[in-house]
Amino acid sequence: MSEQHYEMDCKYVDYDDSVWRNMESTPLVDVVDGRPVREATGIKACWDDDFLYVRFDCEDSYTVATYTKRDDPLYEQDVVELFIDEERNGSRYMEFEFSPNQVIFDAMIDNREGHITIDTDWNAEGLEVEVRTEEDQRTYMIRLPLSHFQRRPEHGTSWRVNFYRIDEQRDGTREYQAWSPTGAINYHIPARFGTLRFVRG
Template sequence: MDREEQHVYACKRMDAEGGISGEWAELRDTVSGVKPAEWTKVRCGWTADALHIQFRCGDGHIVSDYTERDEPLYNQDVVEVFIDEAGSGTGYLELEVSPRNVVFDARIANDGQGTLGIDLSWDIEGLRTEVNETSPGEWLYDIRIPAGSFTRPLEAGQRWRVNFYRIDENPAGVREYQAWQPTGLVNFHKPARFGTLVFEN
């Protein structure tokens, strides 16, 4: 993949009674950008009240033992979203959801030199997540992040730096790291490599 390519996702406004109408975007291997062994798609939508995110994953082998909020879900199967509203690269929201619908949420401070401050005391108030196996080996993650979690109202014209990720372990114990905007290495905390989420009507 071209390292200079910057992914942009059009996040469409949702009808009050409707679902997400945005296009599915595919995740790739985060180092090489090639097609992963297990496919993953993500899409987003918004209302004035919340940001909605869906992941759809092919996964015939689940590795998910954690049961408590903010346990290190990133050591097993998980989907993740990083959101940098300001686009500064120094502070962003990290949200992870496991196949067992366990949540990890934190505020991240990133000095750009490899040092991370992880505030696990912060929880997304009113967060709703749901995970269902919709057919054998196919999983749907539904995530609703209330608008109050963000510093600005959700409205058309907003442009946020974001990235979507997945970690998946196969039966041989080999872990695969996927990203919407590949980072070029096995490290998701690369805000300079985030894509852009554009809010549209």
């Protein structure tokens, strides 16, 4: 696996659906070795004064998604995920998961040298996801209120983040995808998170 550090600019926008048209898509790759995946996933991100917006565009010819309640174990089935470490120290970060049925999992994670505590009682109030499906293409549109962070981002702010997807295949195998590969089938390796930079102009 490459040890490169992954970085992405998150541009300030006057948000509506049209902002995505001219925004470059960044691919997810195999979480272990960084190789291309069977069903492609592209990610985009932008922000305004009130929200972080994230979009996942997924090829998806086969779907497993039966959970219906917030904080159900969505990671056991098809899901896209976003981890955000505002403080950049790897010890406390937010985990968000979104199912094809628009179910949300959100938790605050304490990770002390690999000893992980997951607080699902914490909810990101106002977090929304809209999932649009057309044939073998699925798009997740996520809106996360910036009020949940200790400091609202401004030009030059950077967070440590990672974007993930779990995609079950027809043969029962599961493909684990990531923006920044972790080197293992383990998403909770904050040292391998990339950097999301907030930029204006």
